Amino acid sequence: MRKHTYFRTRYMYFLVLLIILSILCVLSASEYDRAFIQMPTVNMSLQALSPYKNSEGIEYWPLCTSKNNQPRYVTGTNPHQGTDLSINVGELIYPIFDGEIVYMNKDISKQLGHIIIKSDIGYEEPVYIEYLHVAPIQGLDVNDFVYTSIPIATIDEYNRYDSHLHIGRVNEDRTLHYQFYDLFSNVTRWKNGSDLDVFSYPNYNNETNMFSITAYVSSDTENLDYYGGYGRFPMKHITFFYSVNHGTWNSFYISQHDEEFTYSFNVKQLTGAKSNDVIKYYITATRDNQSLFDTTFKDAPYTVTYYPAYYSHPSSTLTKEQAERIALSLTVK
Numbered sequence: 283m284r285k286h287t288y289f290r291t292r293y294m295y296f297l298v299l300l301i302i303l304s305i306l307c308v309l310s311a312s313e314y315d316r317a318f319i320q321m322p323t324v325n326m327s328l329q330a331l332s333p334y335k336n337s338e339g340i341e342y343w344p345l346c347t348s349k350n351n352q353p354r355y356v357t358g359t360n361p362h363q364g365t366d367l368s369i370n371v372g373e374l375i376y377p378i379f380d381g382e383i384v385y386m387n388k389d390i391s392k393q394l395g396h397i398i399i400k401s402d403i404g405y406e407e408p409v410y411i412e413y414l415h416v417a418p419i420q421g422l423d424v425n426d427f428v429y430t431s432i433p434i435a436t437i438d439e440y441n442r443y444d445s446h447l448h449i450g451r452v453n454e455d456r457t458l459h460y461q462f463y464d465l466f467s468n469v470t471r472w473k474n475g476s477d478l479d480v481f482s483y484p485n486y487n488n489e490t491n492m493f494s495i496t497a498y499v500s501s502d503t504e505n506l507d508y509y510g511g512y513g514r515f516p517m518k519h520i521t522f523f524y525s526v527n528h529g530t531w532n533s534f535y536i537s538q539h540d541e542e543f544t545y546s547f548n549v550k551q552l553t554g555a556k557s558n559d560v561i562k563y564y565i566t567a568t569r570d571n572q573s574l575f576d577t578t579f580k581d582a583p584y585t586v587t588y589y590p591a592y593y594s595h596p597s598s599t600l601t602k603e604q605a606e607r608i609a610l611s612l613t614v615k
């Protein structure tokens with residue numbers, strides 16, 4: 283009898299341990315892990331070049347097929363941690379800044395050839411740019427210095443992913459992704475970089491209380507009706523979440539945008555705040571899975587993206603604590 287009780291107690295301990303372990307497992311791979319860094323937009327003195335040049339060696343700006351921070355229908359990070367550019371197999375890839383190779387995966391058996399280059403571009407900290415799904419040029423190695431005029435890799439052939447260049451700005455240990463558009467504010471073909479991130483150019487005018495931000499997605503798969511196969515598609519709407527003077531969180535939708543996909547609205551009017559009130563806020567953009575145009579999105583379950591970008595896979599609403607971790611603030615005029 284005693285032995286039996288002992289066994290039962292041990293069994294219970296084991297069960298409790300199992301439950302704790304499984305909770306820890308879920309927590310450690312949390313959807314609310316940090317995946318992005320959103321920096322204030324800075325006027326960069328040194329703009330990046332294209333990672334691709336045409337056959338005459340002239341700077342060429344390939345179509346973006348999936349933006350950084352984009353909810354998508356494919357497997358892989360969701361929202362997308364990086365930007366996909368449509369470039370053919372075997373084409374040469376160039377660094378977008380001069381710099382030093384700090385990481386390389388030369389093993390292309392899984393189409394995961396990967397190069398990270400550190401560049402000092404007169405910014406407050408060095409920038410790290412990653413090039414993924416590539417076959418590194420033979421002989422290149424970590425610590426080599428590379429130049430924008432000399433190729434570092436070719437686009438790898440199809441294996442597990444459609445052939446393309448995945449490019450992005452990462453932190454030093456390549457666990458977090460930054461916004462990318464502000465490195466290309468001079469590139470009209472990429473809408474001044476807006477083609478590369480779902481959200482770009484947030485701006486609050488503290489004289490007029492007008493807030494504006496640009497938001498749209500690119501298709502994940504080929505859609506021959508638009509832009510040579512890859513479209514720019516409007517969001518279903520954006521949502522402004524706010525808390526006035528640390529009060530409860532509220533929100534409103536905005537679906538109207540101009541032809542550049544820029545949403546503009548008067549924060550004072552729409553929140554009912556008074557002069558000198560402090561508003562904490564964040565914004566989501568919802569991808570339209572009912573759209574007749576953006577047919578590649580189908581019925582994907584996960585449809586939202588955040589500004590500021592932060593979490594690896596957030597749901598469409600945040601708890602107060604999750605909201606306050608990412609919220610920005612402005613003072614109403």
Ligand SMILES: [Zn+2]
Pocket residue numbers: 348362363364365366448449
């Ligand atoms: Zn990608």
